[in-house]
Amino acid sequence: MARLIELTLNGRRRIDAVPDNLLLLDYLRGQADLTGTKTGCDGGECGACTVLIDDFPRLACLTLAAAVSGRRIDTVEALGNGGALSAVQRGFHEKLGSQCGYCTPGFIMACAGLLRRNPQPSAEEIRAALGSNICRCTGYVKIIEAVEFASDLLAQGGTAP
Ligand code: FES
Ligand code: FES
Numbered sequence: 001m002a003r004l005i006e007l008t009l010n011g012r013r014r015i016d017a018v019p020d021n022l023l024l025l026d027y028l029r030g031q032a033d034l035t036g037t038k039t040g041c042d043g044g045e046c047g048a049c050t051v052l053i054d055d056f057p058r059l060a061c062l063t064l065a066a067a068v069s070g071r072r073i074d075t076v077e078a079l080g081n082g083g084a085l086s087a088v089q090r091g092f093h094e095k096l097g098s099q100c101g102y103c104t105p106g107f108i109m110a111c112a113g114l115l116r117r118n119p120q121p122s123a124e125e126i127r128a129a130l131g132s133n134i135c136r137c138t139g140y141v142k143i144i145e146a147v148e149f150a151s152d153l154l155a156q157g158g159t160a161p
Helices: 024-031 087-094 104-117 123-129 141-156
Strands: 002-009 012-019 050-053 056-059 072-074
Touching: 012 024, 050 104, 056 104, 087 104, 087 141, 104 123, 104 141, 123 141
Parallel strands: 002 072
Antiparallel strands: 002 012, 050 056, 050 072
């Protein structure tokens, strides 16, 4: 069975017909052509597929596309503005928060969600917000520094998470 879903994806309204059993991850990558969201473990363990649903991080590999009708979905492609990096993207760039990069879109979306809800998080709140994301390369210290950098940028104003 297929059904129509209507959602706001990266700021744009769209309507799509999707099979009942289509994962949000496969909808984004295969139907919406948004390949920034990565497939990692495909089982809810790694966080590589993290997207924002109404500003809260969710795992696209554990979410049905049919379940997000009426919601606001943001993927990593939504960040930045006209070529200018978002605060979190700048943080990852300046603090070397990315090495091989495979985990990076998921981390960036988890960080962006945190900073949208809480622009000035404590180090403990940052660690808690990133608890569902795994990185095999960086050792996490650089990622936490990236979030702190982004938080400082937000405090100065003029940029979005
Ligand atoms: S691919 Fe979704 S949690 Fe790993
Ligand atoms: S940068 Fe390689 S897995 Fe995180």
